[in-house]
Amino acid sequence: MKRSNRLVVLTEYFLENPRKHIQLPYFVELCDTTKSSISEDLDIIHEVFQTKGLGYLERTTGAGGGVKYIATSSAESSREFISTLQKKLEDPARILPGGYLYMSDILGDPSMVREIGRVFASCFAHLEIDAIVTVATKGIPLAYATASFLNVPVVIARRDPKVTEGSSVSINYVSGSSRKIQTMVLPKRSLPDGSNVCIIDDFMKAGGTITGIKSLLEEFSATVQAVGVLAEADDEEDERVITDYTSLLKISPVDIQNHHVSVLPGNYQME
Amino acid sequence: MKRSNRLVVLTEYFLENPRKHIQLPYFVELCDTTKSSISEDLDIIHEVFQTKGLGYLERTTGAGGGVKYIATSSAESSREFISTLQKKLEDPARILPGGYLYMSDILGDPSMVREIGRVFASCFAHLEIDAIVTVATKGIPLAYATASFLNVPVVIARRDPKVTEGSSVSINYVSGSSRKIQTMVLPKRSLPDGSNVCIIDDFMKAGGTITGIKSLLEEFSATVQAVGVLAEADDEEDERVITDYTSLLKISPVDIQNHHVSVLPGNYQME
The missing domain is CATH 3.40.50.2020 (Rossmann fold)
Known part of the structure; x- marks a missing residue:
């Protein structure tokens, strides 16, 4: 899946599933791409969410690490x-x-x-x-x-x-x-x-x-x-x-x- | 605003505002870009929404034309x-x-x-x-x-x-x-x-x-x-x-x- 399509898919996923902990491999498979591409996508989404006052992506590393969208209002x-x-x-x-x-x-x-x-x-x-x-x-x-x-x-x-x-x-x-x-x-x-x-x-x-x-x-x-x-x-x-x-x-x-x-x-x- | 950022902004906007009629100039200003870029963004979002069974973007042309997100479930x-x-x-x-x-x-x-x-x-x-x-x-x-x-x-x-x-x-x-x-x-x-x-x-x-x-x-x-x-x-x-x-x-x-x-x-x- 191309980056542009992935960004739409991932944005929708986070907005519909706030505070759900998701491991990166899930997205890798969902978008048929690599872990590093997903990681870059998450950086973009995190930045836009922060700028727009919609919250942020909380990332954890290590075994069982992943990402979670925390919805807030600025x-x-x-x-x-x-x-x-x-x-x-x-x-x-x-x-x-x-x-x-x-x-x-x-x-x-x-x-x-x-x-x-x-x-x-x-x-x-x-x-x-x-x-x-x-x-x-x-x-x-x-x-x-x-x-x-x-x-x-x-x-x-x-x-x-x-x-x-x-x-x-x-x-x-x-x-x-x-x-x-x-x-x-x-x-x-x-x-x-x-x-x-x-x-x-x-x-x-x-x-x-x-x-x-x-x-x-x-x-x-x-x-x-x-x-x-x-x-x-x-x-x-x-x-x-x-x-x-x-x-x-x-x-x-x-x-x-x-x-x-x-x-x-x-x-x-x-x- | 870059395409990747715009896609996050627009996707969020549509999901939070289903069935709201929006004229393209609004997005042009929101994303500080051109009408043709927004138009391409909408094509991408429309395609992903359709593929994922989330609905579609309904576009109307002419004076007062614009776009509306119709949320459906496949x-x-x-x-x-x-x-x-x-x-x-x-x-x-x-x-x-x-x-x-x-x-x-x-x-x-x-x-x-x-x-x-x-x-x-x-x-x-x-x-x-x-x-x-x-x-x-x-x-x-x-x-x-x-x-x-x-x-x-x-x-x-x-x-x-x-x-x-x-x-x-x-x-x-x-x-x-x-x-x-x-x-x-x-x-x-x-x-x-x-x-x-x-x-x-x-x-x-x-x-x-x-x-x-x-x-x-x-x-x-x-x-x-x-x-x-x-x-x-x-x-x-x-x-x-x-x-x-x-x-x-x-x-x-x-x-x-x-x-x-x-x-x-x-x-x-x-x-």
């Missing part, structure tokens, strides 16, 4: 993207009765969701994560987007057990903002004991739901390595029951009288 | 992938009390989910689709995967209205298999009137849920262009209330006594 493009989100969310047309903010269109846009996932994956790139955990419903697309870049499965906790998932573990917890008692369940099969997990959700007020997931995860002896939320409510900081989390956005209480919303960048930090 | 790789799914699902360890089949691990695997989306996008590649509609919860990842290849938004109907989504339209419908009355709601803002939609779900028994979504969509004057389900129950065909759908798999009733599951390919047809 600090600059993350900042730009988050500022786009801010502007979108500050549109007063989003204000709903009760001072809520309409966000379903953003969460319904696959490319926007994918970009959010890329930013989370960047923030958590240095952590050991075996699975992404979220709670139905709105966090689901964000959880998948993040998981696809980290190459790990998604586990979904629910408010109501489903007969099609077998036996499950459930807990009751007190919702932080409404002070209501709620239930959350996770099928027993869905998460191996002792996993390292990252919790992803769309929105955090006082943090009751996240605390609920954490208690549920204790039953699975899981270690919570990170918590990522797209947006946090800016006014709940005093009430907040969790402190260790990453948010991409901070939303102030809606000023209903003046029809105004203020959205700030969250506390996220790039690796 | 008939052969779809068949192979569906046969892998079959084998996975036929594992007797999946049998749950009540004769249900555990599928959450498959629906929790981002790369598997993405591949399912690719197959659906292939089946529906020739249709005009403005949005993917699904109902919470299990169909959501499949809906996003399909939507990402078709470059359209996802709209999620729910069993319970959420205050954070504003005013919504709701209907009551009779569930096909359990004959229970159920409710389904869709926020008014989520779908423009008169849209062409594709319904995606994970599993179909008698088809009551799909019929429910269809009735709800009538309130939005939407045209249902296609219905795609990952799996259909093989024993419900006589009871089925809908006939026009695409399934990737057909699951026979679980033989609890002999601990046996039989899974067949669905009725899907590649374009």
